[in-house]
Amino acid sequence: MKAYYQLTLAQLRLFLRNRQALFWIMLFPFFFMFIFGLLFENDRPVTYTMSIVDLDQRSISKQITQTFQQQDYFQISYDRQVETANEKLKNGKVDLVVVFPKNFSQQVQQKQLPASIDLYYNNKNAAQTRTALTIIEGNIDAVSKNMTQYQPVIKTETKEISGLRLTYLDFLVPGIIAMQIMSNNMNGVAGQIASWRERGVLRRMQGTTLKASNFIASQITARLVLNGVQALLLLLIGYFLFDVSINGSIVYVILFIILGTLTFMSIGFIIASLAKTPESAGPIAGFLSFPLMFLGGVFFPISNMPTYLQPIVQALPISHLSTAFREIMNVGTPLTELLPEVGWLCxxxxxxFVIATRLFKWE
Amino acid sequence: MEASEAIIQVKQLKKRYDGFYAVNGVSFEVQRGEIFGLLGPNGAGKTTTIEMLVGLRKPDEGTALVAGYDVLKETEHIKKAIGIQLQSTSLFDLLKVKETLEMYASFYPSHVPIQPLMEEMLLTEKQNSLVKELSGGQKQRLAIALAMVHDPEVIFLDEPTTGLDPQARRTLWEIVLNLKNKGKTVLLSTHYMDEAYVLSDRIGIMDRGKLIALDSPKNLIQSINAESAVEFKTTQTYTEHTFEGLRGVKKVVINQQFVTLYTNQLQETLIDFLQFTSDQSISFSALQTRTATLEDVFLHMTGRGLREE
Incomplete structure (x- = not known):
């Protein structure tokens, strides 16, 4: 117990005193967030491709179409059917689909309120298209006000093709937390243990009555503290600076931080045992974490992955970790519905850990 | 356990690496309370021997008892009874001296008070310095303090002064001698013959995995039966036979162009040597004479110097 406490304390001191490493470990996720945040949250002049399906073909729908045409923001094409237009939207050929329903003009003229235009966008590009939606709403608002002397008679109804209303940052931040847990632990443990072994640090400890279990337990504790703090910082910055939504329980978030830390640490221990030198431990961990980062739903939704990769992707621990964080933070999914994720990670x-303890060696 | 009993007993210890024996049948005993020196050049097998005795490596053959425990089966008991300083001492650079001591102290069921230990090892002033800020000598003193932290009976020091400046070495010698005064048994390895001479009660000389001599420093030097050595360098290579006839010469050792003559009659040997070389037109340089040392014991027995290769 004494040894466990002292080793944990020592490891935390090492973390805090290695200023440079600490700086980069803490900075890295924020760097990601700022870059993506600036990319997707900025109101910069961009053009959006828009498909208009005019089922109405009357004066008012044409009037609104005309206002869209006057905007520099939109490149407009026309489709006859909603299905064809939505197919294009799914394939990413257009960013938005605007549908004027049949009898739209009639509704407006007869003041069957509210007359509605259907506006479709792809939630994969939610963040990008949000600006476009605002512009459209503004336009329609203006037309609407013109017609009714400032009494809104038309409102837009935004409909998503699937799922939730998410900004890309909402999507990204849980992924980044998962990624950080993976790289801090898998890469961190692998590199550190291999280097301590190489330098004989572990060897000297082996010459004492210290038990390996105490050593490993202290490593786990110290890293849990570090990860907890880092994940919390990420959450707070995302929440306050970038308006990232946290809909679920923070307790569940913490639970998955713990699960993820333990899982990736055990993998890190395995890599450290397999690597002959610290020079090879880093690249091995990097080699593993890079594809994991891109396949495991950190930056892109898992559903975007090709079908033949799905079985692999579904088995990866990072996929379940990022999914769990996303579900909790974005949707507020209760733990009972996250049991598959808990199961996979466990x-x-x-x-x-079974493999890691079998393979662990002091030298 | 009796008072004068051997606290370390090594019997026919062997360790093989990739087909060659790093340690090839080493046997010796260390008495309680003595400083035992393992002297030999790099690669002689000193470190491997120590690592087997402290339980860090399994011997391929042979047995050893340390503090009454078998190195093959009872390593946990041994670890409690001994303190070690390994050759490549590696500690956490970013921990402070005191923190490092407290951490290592926590690895044992009981330990000595930290403050007096730091004082004894001349580390009190440095207790709040990071390990990476310490000098080589301070690091080694910390390594010895770590070996002492649980008050062990036997202390193993593997080349404790390698790479230190003369001042730091002397300070460390004081500390090692002090360990003996406290009743500790010390087994230390070194490739410095002066260090072995000053510190050790008895010395085992190792070469190529074997123990080639074992005695007190004085007896070892007397064993070559020559008080003085005459050294010089020749321009050509000669055989031992060339110089064996010189007056008073007991033994000739030639290592390429370096010749050493051992004698008990320095003056006679020198006069004869000068006469002989001039008669035979043997040209030489770097002539010097000195009293015989442990280095000569090694040279005598192996034909090679301690610090070659």
């Missing part, structure tokens, strides 16, 4: 965790 399976990885148990298998990881």
């Amino acid at each position: 399976a990885w965790l148990v298998a990881g």
Whole structure:
């Protein structure tokens, strides 16, 4: 117990005193967030491709179409059917679809309020298209006000093709937390343990009555503290600076931080044992974490992955970790619905630690 | 355990790496309370021997008892009874001296008070310095303090002064001698013959995995039966036979162009040597004479110097 406490304390001191490493570890996720935040949140002049399906073909729909045409923001094409237009939207050929329903003009003229225009966008590009939606709403608002002497008679109804109303940052921040947990632990443990082994630090400890279990337990504790703090910082910055939504329970978030940390640490221990030198441990961990980062739903939705990759992607621990964070933070999914994620991570965790303890060596 | 009993007993210890024996049948005993020196050049097998005795490596053959425990089966008991300083001492650079000591102290069921220990090892002033800020000598003193932290009976020091400046070495010698005064048994390895001479009660000389001599420093030097050595360098290579006839010469050791003559009659040997070389037109340089040391014991027995290769 004494040894466990002292080793944990020592590891935390090492973290805090290695200013440069600490700086980069903490900075890295924020760097990501700022870059993506600036890319997707800025109101910069961009053009959006828009498909208009005019089922009405009367004066008012044409009037609104005309106002869209006058805007520099939109490149307009026309489709006859909603289905064809939405197919284009799904394939990313257009950013937006505007549908004037049949009898739209009639509704407006007869003041069957509210007359509605259907506006479709792809939630994969939610952040990008949000600006366009605002512009459209503004336009329609203006037309609407013109017609009714400032009494709104038309309102837009935005409909998403699937799922939730998400900004890209809402999507990204949980992914970044998962990514950080993976790289801090898998890469961090692998590099550190291999280097301590190489330098004989572990060897000297092996010459004492210290038990390996105490050593490993202290590593786990110290890293849990570091990860917890880092994830919390990420959450706070995302929440206050970028308006990232946290709909679910913070307790669940913490639970998954713990699960993720343990899982990736055990993998890190395995890599450290397999690597012959610290020079090779880093690249091995990097080699593993890079594809994991892109396949595991950190930056892109898992559903975007090609079908033949799905079985692999679904088995990766990072996929379940990023999914879990996303579900909790974006949707507020209760834990009972996240049992598959808990199960997958626990399976990885148990298998990881069994292998890690078998392979662990002081030198 | 009796008072004068051997606290370390090594019997026919062997360790093989990739087909060659790093340690090839080493046997010796260390008495309680003595400083035992393992002297030999790099690669002689000193470190491997120590690592087997402290339980960090498994011997391929042979047995050893340390503090009454078997190195093959009872390493946990041994670890409690001994303190070690390894050759490549590596600690956490970003921990402070005191923190490092407290951490290592926590690894044992009981430990000595930290402050007096730091004082003894002349580290009190440095207790709040990071390990990476310490000088080589301070690092080694910390390494010895770590070996002492749980008050062990036996202390293993593997080349404790390698790479230190003369001043730091002397300070460390004081500390090692002080360990003996406290009743500790010390087994230390070194490739400095002066260090082995000053510190050790008895010395085992190792070469190529074997123990080639074992005695007190004085007896070892007397064993070559020559008080003085005459050294010089020749321009050509000669055989031992060339110089064996010189007056008073007991033994000739030739290592390429370096010749050493051992004698008990320095004056006679020198006069004869000068006469002989001039008669035979043997040209030489770097002539010097000195009293015989442990280096000569090694040279005598192996034909090679301690710090070659």
